[in-house]
Amino acid sequence: MASVSTLPRRAAGVRPPGSRLPRAAQVVLWVRWPTQFMASCQRRFGDIFTVNLPVDGPIVNLAHPDLIKTVFTGDSDVLHAGEANAILEPVLGRHSVLLLDGQEHLRQRRLMLPPFHGERMQGYAGIMETVTRETVAGWPRNRVFALRRSMQAITLEVIIRAVFGVDVSDEVTALRDLITDMLAVANSPLMLLPWLRHELGGHSPWGRFVQRNARVNEAIYALIAARRRDPRLAERSDILALLLQARDEQGNQLSDVELRDELMTLLLAGHETTATSLAWCFDLLLHHPDALRRLEHELERGETAWLDAVIRETMRVRPVILAVARRLTAPFEIAGYHLPPGTVVAPNIWLTHHRDDIYPDPDAFRPERFLEQAPEPYGWLPFGGGIRRCLGASFAIFEMRTVIPTVLRQVRLRPASPELERVRREAVTFVPARGTRVIATNR
Numbered sequence: 205m206a207s208v209s210t211l212p213r214r215a216a217g218v219r220p221p222g223s224r225l226p227r228a229a230q231v232v233l234w235v236r237w238p239t240q241f242m243a244s245c246q247r248r249f250g251d252i253f254t255v256n257l258p259v260d261g262p263i264v265n266l267a268h269p270d271l272i273k274t275v276f277t278g279d280s281d282v283l284h285a286g287e288a289n290a291i292l293e294p295v296l297g298r299h300s301v302l303l304l305d306g307q308e309h310l311r312q313r314r315l316m317l318p319p320f321h322g323e324r325m326q327g328y329a330g331i332m333e334t335v336t337r338e339t340v341a342g343w344p345r346n347r348v349f350a351l352r353r354s355m356q357a358i359t360l361e362v363i364i365r366a367v368f369g370v371d372v373s374d375e376v377t378a379l380r381d382l383i384t385d386m387l388a389v390a391n392s393p394l395m396l397l398p399w400l401r402h403e404l405g406g407h408s409p410w411g412r413f414v415q416r417n418a419r420v421n422e423a424i425y426a427l428i429a430a431r432r433r434d435p436r437l438a439e440r441s442d443i444l445a446l447l448l449q450a451r452d453e454q455g456n457q458l459s460d461v462e463l464r465d466e467l468m469t470l471l472l473a474g475h476e477t478t479a480t481s482l483a484w485c486f487d488l489l490l491h492h493p494d495a496l497r498r499l500e501h502e503l504e505r506g507e508t509a510w511l512d513a514v515i516r517e518t519m520r521v522r523p524v525i526l527a528v529a530r531r532l533t534a535p536f537e538i539a540g541y542h543l544p545p546g547t548v549v550a551p552n553i554w555l556t557h558h559r560d561d562i563y564p565d566p567d568a569f570r571p572e573r574f575l576e577q578a579p580e581p582y583g584w585l586p587f588g589g590g591i592r593r594c595l596g597a598s599f600a601i602f603e604m605r606t607v608i609p610t611v612l613r614q615v616r617l618r619p620a621s622p623e624l625e626r627v628r629r630e631a632v633t634f635v636p637a638r639g640t641r642v643i644a645t646n647r
């Protein structure tokens with residue numbers, strides 16, 4: 205791989221090069237044609253370049269594993285992820301682990317880790333299988349439908365049952381409907397622009413979002429209060445019960461507001477991303493019949509090496525999140541540049557995953573890349589990295605390993621179109637433009 209470590213030192217204040225287009229034009233390209241825009245910047249300016257956006261200011265993109273390692277292993281007091289994620293605050297709340305930095309972030313992260321340890325995953329297998337089987341049974345047969353929406357229904361139901369327990373009450377069912385309703389308005393890329401956030405009595409997209417968010421909050425607070433009163437709390441194994449009993453080093457518990465923000469974070473961070481990855485996985489498999497046949501064959505024989513390779517390759521070639529971000533609280537040197545505080549540095553997942561020196565023929569779907577070789581630590585980063593690496597990574601991979609075989613055992617799928625889907629931005633995730641349209645037939 206080409207090295208970037210020998211770059212010359214530059215004078216303070218010199219920013220990595222980038223497009224000279226006005227910021228308004230850059231934001232349009234960033235929102236509308238993100239992968240093409242980023243790839244053209246990398247071609248023109250190299251593995252470190254600046255994009256200028258009206259909301260975040262200059263974003264320094266990094267597209268080389270050595271540069272990304274510098275950020276993921278750098279001082280987390282200088283590289284603030286929480287601040288860089290501030291745009292998510294209206295939905296997740298300011299106590300969300302995604303929005304915190306420093307000691308507060310470490311405290312919340314430690315409190316939240318236990319339910320996501322690898323060894324707990326087996327406990328979620330039953331929920332994942334049942335929900336998938338029930339959902340697939342309801343799919344139409346012999347006519348086109350969008351798989352991603354259905355994957356969203358599966359992953360939302362799974363995370364809801366994992367968080368609130370399998371004894372799903374009417375209140376939990378109502379919460380699921382409220383969240384679906386809220387996401388329908390929250391997912392417009394326009395929601396990312398603070399200056400469009402006017403309520404207009406509930407008639408603007410922002411106003412509709414605020415109303416729905418308030419209903420979701422009410423439902424979550426009611427569930428927290430009920431669970432706190434549950435005399436059998438200590439016997440329960442759902443995530444809410446574990447979080448209610450968790451204590452930090454000083455013996456303090458999470459407050460109700462903190463709990464609401466963390467539950468919301470788990471529900472939202474935990475389902476759309478996984479559903480989208482599943483939708484991409486099926487899109488890629490259905491357009492690569494040899495890979496699909498091999499998967500079916502190996503699963504029949506109880507082997508999972510190809511399944512794991514398929515999942516890794518899906519997350520490489522179609523990462524759901526294209527970049528992660530850290531805002532600098534102090535001057536920071538990288539690749540010879542001295543970046544001032546306030547700058548956002550962004551390990552660029554998409555560009556790194558499409559480097560031809562790590563992944564020859566990078567646009568091709570080739571699971572065999574990962575059959576004999578584990579992913580390179582800073583060259584495969586669908587879950588970000590460092591102390592901010594996705595808390596639900598094991599959960600997500602376990603869910604994909606469970607849902608894909610469960611679907612394939614029940615139905616035969618074929619793509620509705622001979623073309624792979626295009627990548628489209630939806631708020632912060634990158635989704636198949638037409639939702640992975642498929643046709644299912646009985647096995």
Ligand code: HEM
Pocket residue numbers: 285301302303313363469470473474475477478481524525528529586587588589590591592593594595596597599600
């Ligand atoms: C395919 C599915 C998923 C993808 C692609 C994904 C991706 C990511 C990424 C890129 C980050 C930011 C990491 C960084 O800044 O370096 C993140 C953070 C996070 N994710 Fe996920 N995620 C997925 C599933 C999940 C699930 C299932 C959960 C929980 C149930 C979850 C909970 C979180 C949380 C709590 C954080 C914040 C971690 C922190 O700031 O310390 N994610 N995820």
